[in-house]
Amino acid sequence: MKTKFLQVKTFNDVTLWNNLKDGDEKSFSILFEKYYGDLVNYGNSLSPYAEKVQDCVQDVFTDIWVYRNGLQNSVVVKAYLLSSVRKRIARLHERDHIFRKATSTDAISFLLEFSVENELIDDDYATKEKVVYLNKLLNELPARQKEALYLRYHQGLTVEQIADMLEVNYQSASNLLYRGLLTLRKEWKGNLSLIILLSLTTC
Template identity: 25%
Template sequence: MNELEVTKAIKNGDEKAFRHLFNLYYDRLVAYIATYTHDKMSSEDIVQQAFIDLWNAKDKLQECKSPKSYLYTIAYNRFIDSINKDKRRHNLLNTVYENALRDRIDEDNEALEKRVKKMNEIIQTLPPKCRQTLEMNKIKGLKYHEIAKIMGVSVKTVESQMSVAFKKIRKGFEKENLYLLLVNFLKKA
């Protein structure tokens, strides 16, 4: 059976002729599409769909033409469709990821602002000398011995004041740290 006879038979719904065409071109089409996809499995899927499309549109076949070029065109168009579908899926995933990241950054900024506000509130409740010592060290960047010299106290006194400040700050955030620990635990569960 030559290709023109096969075309006429397929157009008339002859499954045997279709199977003959499938056996004749399947491996060639897979090899052709694989040059684009570099993936045998996806190439096979594309070619199988191309044959299904050919069968579903068999009434459009021209009896005086070989189905080879029509089949290759369908397979190539199916490949292009798969690329476009992958791009749309990839773009959708990127959009979802970017939105999730943006939401996370907003949440983190809000949490940071709350923590800074709370830190300032705790610092304001410190005894005046303790607050002054902490500010000189952490804000102005002075060393303990420099602070001791300016305040006219010993380095041990500065260390003691810093220790008191850190304890009060830790205590102020104690519940929040427990809450953050619980949130992290729940996220992992």
């Protein structure tokens, strides 16, 4: 099963996207399998309703297939999918009156908590103590800063892609990342790189 997963991850997104646009069901299925888990995890960070999140993710893929002829030729597939899930969940919130009605996705908050895995660091007790404190600092950040860090270091998105997803300009997205990192760097006194630790965090 793990081997199959790794094989799916190696398919080129551009090729899959173009084939999907041409009506290739296999390419569509591979994209679904490749990103479904990431999209559900991200959706769960924006809504506490797991079943509705799964419905939203499936609806995104359904729309992609149904409206494939109108899809853009050049997209960063992962960023496009994450953004589509975020927008659909925002509409869900509006429809269900869970949050205030809004025309943008700023009505939803990032809910998941970060956790740096101690076993990925070392067996040094002092280091683990610092990592526990880092987890606390991460999870006390404002929701938008947490989400920006998640998209940058978990999902590998660029600042420009994060700006598009959060519906802010480039400078605002950059500021979110900068402020989040600045807060963490003020407090993090460990030997390990903060950026490396962020890439090792789970949600």
